[in-house]
Amino acid sequence: MEHIVRILDIAQVTHNVKAFRVEKPDDYVFEPGQATEVSINQQGWEDEKRPFTFTSLNDQHYLEFTIKGYFDHDGVTNKLHSLVTGDELIVRDIWGAIAYKGEGTFIAGGAGITPFISILRQLHKDGRLQGNQLFFANQTEDDIIYKDELDQMLGNNVQYLLSRAQGSGKYPVGRIDADYLKTHIKDFSQHFYVCGPDEMVKDISDLLTDLGAQPDAVVFEK
Known part of the structure; x- marks a missing residue:
């Protein structure tokens, strides 16, 4: 299932890493460590899906993705780092095998x-x-x-x-x-x-x- 979500905020984390906070779809529930496939809701980029992990917590009102940009080619992360607040992403079903099992x-x-x-x-x-x-x-x-x-x-x-x-x-x-x-x-x-x-x-x-x-x-x- 696809959800179109608007970027609410973008923060620079390191010289080549940004945190993107986006709208959280209703009834969208994940466990820490899980991920989804993300693409950019712009012509020609909608089907360029890449896996990104949620770095927010499930009880927060937004989703956060912390994404490293690779600028040596015109790929998805390079394009993501050019986006601004108000642009849109597409998020999909939740998956992931990394889960906390104990200390x-x-x-x-x-x-x-x-x-x-x-x-x-x-x-x-x-x-x-x-x-x-x-x-x-x-x-x-x-x-x-x-x-x-x-x-x-x-x-x-x-x-x-x-x-x-x-x-x-x-x-x-x-x-x-x-x-x-x-x-x-x-x-x-x-x-x-x-x-x-x-x-x-x-x-x-x-x-x-x-x-x-x-x-x-x-x-x-x-």
Whole structure:
């Protein structure tokens, strides 16, 4: 089912990420971590569907999508970043396999943080965030999405890792590999939530199970 929704607000999150708040259709219900297919309600773009996760909470009166723009070609995200308040999007049915199952470790790469934003915001609102931690890998410090909010919600339970040295120099440079996981995780019987580029998700999911995590306790979008 398709719903045409108007953009209510657009906010710049990082140098190449924007948050789009749009109208919420009546009786439109989702769980934190879920997504929908979105397209732009303009001629020639209506059928260019892309999956985006909700970063708002279900009880808010709007839907929010936090979207990274890729400007090296004239694609959907490039077009989305050119839109203004009042333009329209098309949203569709709700889907998604990333759901919170209990306390654990969230591991995100770049824009892969987006399915976790709604989950973490809901846990924070409900006072249930304690006991969870986040490892968040990015290219540079400037690429970290919602850094201030993550710091505020998670405090010392968020760890950033950069692939390129840049900015303040306060964050380690490297990648989330077996050594990193063994250094930072003492209990592999917990839940794990993984989202990012496909290769990263596969590599980390395999590493976690090799290190003792139960396969059904590693949650990622299949």
